[in-house]
Amino acid sequence: MAMEESNSQSGWKWLCRQFAEEVMAPHVRRCDEERAFPVLVHERAAAEGILNAPFPEEMGGGGISCAEFTEGVAELSAVCPAMTWTIVFNRGALHPVLNAGTPEQKDLFVMQLLKLNGYAALGLTEPENGSNLLAAQTRAIKTDSGWLLNGAKCMSGNGTVADVFLILANTVVNSRKIGLSFFAVPRESPGVIVSQDIEKAAFRCLPTPSVAFQDVALEPINLIGRAGDGEALLHELLATIRIGGAACGTGLVTALLRDALTWVGERRVYPDDRMDTLSHVQLTLGRLYVELCGARKLLRDAASLADQGLPFGKESSMAKYAATELAVRASNEILQLYGWRGIAADYGVEKRWRDARALTIFEGSSEIQLLNVFREMRRTAASEEGL
Numbered sequence: 001m002a003m004e005e006s007n008s009q010s011g012w013k014w015l016c017r018q019f020a021e022e023v024m025a026p027h028v029r030r031c032d033e034e035r036a037f038p039v040l041v042h043e044r045a046a047a048e049g050i051l052n053a054p055f056p057e058e059m060g061g062g063g064i065s066c067a068e069f070t071e072g073v074a075e076l077s078a079v080c081p082a083m084t085w086t087i088v089f090n091r092g093a094l095h096p097v098l099n100a101g102t103p104e105q106k107d108l109f110v111m112q113l114l115k116l117n118g119y120a121a122l123g124l125t126e127p128e129n130g131s132n133l134l135a136a137q138t139r140a141i142k143t144d145s146g147w148l149l150n151g152a153k154c155m156s157g158n159g160t161v162a163d164v165f166l167i168l169a170n171t172v173v174n175s176r177k178i179g180l181s182f183f184a185v186p187r188e189s190p191g192v193i194v195s196q197d198i199e200k201a202a203f204r205c206l207p208t209p210s211v212a213f214q215d216v217a218l219e220p221i222n223l224i225g226r227a228g229d230g231e232a233l234l235h236e237l238l239a240t241i242r243i244g245g246a247a248c249g250t251g252l253v254t255a256l257l258r259d260a261l262t263w264v265g266e267r268r269v270y271p272d273d274r275m276d277t278l279s280h281v282q283l284t285l286g287r288l289y290v291e292l293c294g295a296r297k298l299l300r301d302a303a304s305l306a307d308q309g310l311p312f313g314k315e316s317s318m319a320k321y322a323a324t325e326l327a328v329r330a331s332n333e334i335l336q337l338y339g340w341r342g343i344a345a346d347y348g349v350e351k352r353w354r355d356a357r358a359l360t361i362f363e364g365s366s367e368i369q370l371l372n373v374f375r376e377m378r379r380t381a382a383s384e385e386g387l
């Protein structure tokens with residue numbers, strides 16, 4: 001098979017490029033318009049080993065590094081960031097289990113899921129608490145046999161297809177709130193109610209329903225890590241998933257620039273010149289390329305630190321901010337270069353422009369990334385690693 005060949009010849013990045021162009025691309029327009037989860041693409045992603053690639057080999061995954069993961073996400077996102085997110089998000093959602101789960105929990109919530117090519121979804125955001133996750137109102141109260149979960153989450157990516165939800169909740173023991181904790185909640189648990197998907201302008205093929213928990217009885221095995229450890233796990237989780245968001249941004253901008261170069265090389269404009277002879281076009285594309293190279297560098301730095309097991313929270317915030325803000329700017333400026341075709345569905349720019357708009361919001365908005373950077377900047381200002 002061609003893809004197996006490309007995998008062995010040129011590695012993971014090229015496998016993802018080929019998969020994106022041959023398998024994803026034919027489904028992008030339909031899945032966006034119909035707001036449809038890309039079932040056929042997922043079947044192929046599972047068959048090609050892409051679905052489980054970011055998990056450790058001993059758990060049934062492909063064992064790719066974080067640096068390889070970002071390269072693959074960028075390649076897939078060049079074709080469709082939303083479809084990419086449906087494919088790669090299991091790794092982010094299950095991060096708390098990989099990070100703090102017992103061998104039994106890893107077997108139950110990760111390895112069994114990978115065997116079935118199933119899905120995990122993350123429940124952090126609540127209707128009243130988005131950026132301020134520490135204020136979670138979802139509560140898990142300690143009972144004689146385990147925990148009783150009540151509350152509601154919204155915008156849970158892949159939630160309509162998920163087999164298990166990783167839920168952030170306030171834990172209450174003997175009527176005393178003892179902090180945040182993560183729970184792995186199987187979808188079939190009585191009291192888990194997944195609503196219909198919401199309609200949105202961007203990331204349309206990624207289902208993001210609300211999920212309610214009404215007196216959901218959980219056993220001790222459903223608590224990931226110790227009760228009250230959730231805040232530390234949350235910071236590590238967010239640092240990890242925003243690397244993926246940054247890679248979505250660089251992939252999207254790469255594709256915009258690639259297509260724009262062809263477009264301005266062919267299109268003739270008043271008085272009768274090719275667009276790429278106009279200095280403002282050259283300056284725009286040149287500047288966006290410089291900014292893309294800067295964002296890629298930040299992303300590589302963050303992924304490299306993650307692979308070395310070093311702290312990468314500030315670096316992943318910088319990468320996510322730079323790449324996703326660039327995606328918004330680049331899609332807006334490049335859309336203008338296409339004239340009416342920029343807003344017509346047939347030319348692909350319009351969808352990238354819409355999807356880019358979600359990137360600066362999900363996984364912590366741009367403002368939250370800047371606050372993270374500022375806090376770290378202030379903390380280290382007087383030290384050698386500071387300014």
Ligand SMILES: Cc1cc2nc3c(=O)[nH]c(=O)nc-3n(C[C@H](O)[C@H](O)[C@H](O)COP(=O)(O)OP(=O)(O)OC[C@H]3O[C@@H](n4cnc5c(N)ncnc54)[C@H](O)[C@@H]3O)c2cc1C
Nearest residue numbers: 122123124125130131155156157203358362363364365367
């Ligand atoms: C495509 C998509 C997929 C998503 N998937 C998931 C998922 O799988 N699981 C999940 O739990 N959530 C998910 N989300 C939700 C997302 O994580 C939240 O939308 C995001 O964290 C922001 O929260 P909010 O929308 O409630 O905004 P709010 O927190 O209400 O913030 C509103 C605005 O105020 C700004 N703001 C907030 N606080 C400050 C401050 N202190 N200083 C300056 N500005 C501030 C924010 O930046 C934002 O611009 C997804 C969102 C999208 C768009």
